[in-house]
Amino acid sequence: MNEFDLDADALRRLDLNLLLAFDVLMQERHVSRAAARLYLGQPAMSHALARLRKLFDDPLFIRCGSRMEPTARALALAPAVHAWLQEANRFLFRQPPFDPAAVNASLRLSMPDGMEAMLYPSLIATLRQQAPQLQLRSQLLETDQQLAALDNDEVDLLITAAPLPLRDWHSRRPLFDSGFCSVHSTQQLVLSATPSLAELAACDHVVSSYRGTAAGVIDHLFAGHGLARRIVALAASLMAIAHILQQAPLVSIQPALYHSLFDLHPALRCSPLPGAAQIQIDLVWHRRNDGHPLHRFLRQVLLARLQQLFAAEMAAGQATPLQR
Known part of the structure; x- marks a missing residue:
């Protein structure tokens, strides 16, 4: 093992709290004050010092009156231990501001x-x-x-x-639920202000292929009333639907949240779809x-x-x- 390899077995047996106790003892040079800073009782701090002495095979601190004076080994360790703790605090708990x-x-x-x-x-x-x-x-x-x-x-x-x-x-972040609306051109079809399902079923329909489960929801709604819609065209893009409706006597049933896109075309009318068909719009990402x-x-x-x-x-x- 070269000097840059980690000794995983030795580190596994090391209680890193001991290094914090050592660093505070170096600053305070007093067991009771060091214990108070770490919210420990004096016996717990004395026990930590005993473990540090065993770990480093050195007294580390010698009592001189009311003070604990560091040994040469402690003085040599102190800068590296303090720097290590500061670096650990930085990369573990202080994320750089996001710009x-x-x-x-x-x-x-x-x-x-x-x-x-x-x-x-x-x-x-x-x-x-x-x-x-x-x-x-x-x-x-x-x-x-x-x-x-x-x-x-x-x-x-x-x-x-x-x-x-x-x-x-x-x-998942739920956003909102959307109902549906029927869309047609008033220049191509004459329908009532709020067409019934039967009225819509009598029309030819164009749908967009990127619909998720919307097509199934709508077809189930019609089937529940003993009806079926007649789909004569499928478009890969929702944006193409508006142009198709302006040139052909067709109906398209779309999520109500898209009404503003169809409102850009004066000849198109969006009408609420009768029934309780809904889809839920979600924002989803990986944890x-x-x-x-x-x-x-x-x-x-x-x-x-x-x-x-x-x-x-x-x-x-x-x-x-x-x-x-």
């Missing part, structure tokens, strides 16, 4: 594309101000890929509308990153942006569509 402006790193998010369209602009604008060197990457993941990507460190945070089978090593300063910073910024976008929904726990 997002100094971060040069990359973080990866996964969220539905509609949520990305709503959240990403203000999120990136905020990060450009607070953490200009942080690179943010968003990616679409199918529901059955999300937790595997999280566990394999392929993605850092999920915003998901799917009831994922979370394990003990996953952390290994619970205390990671950069991850905590991003979660805080995300929550602040979400609070601005969905203040009423997060307060009430329900996303509701705007009725034109």
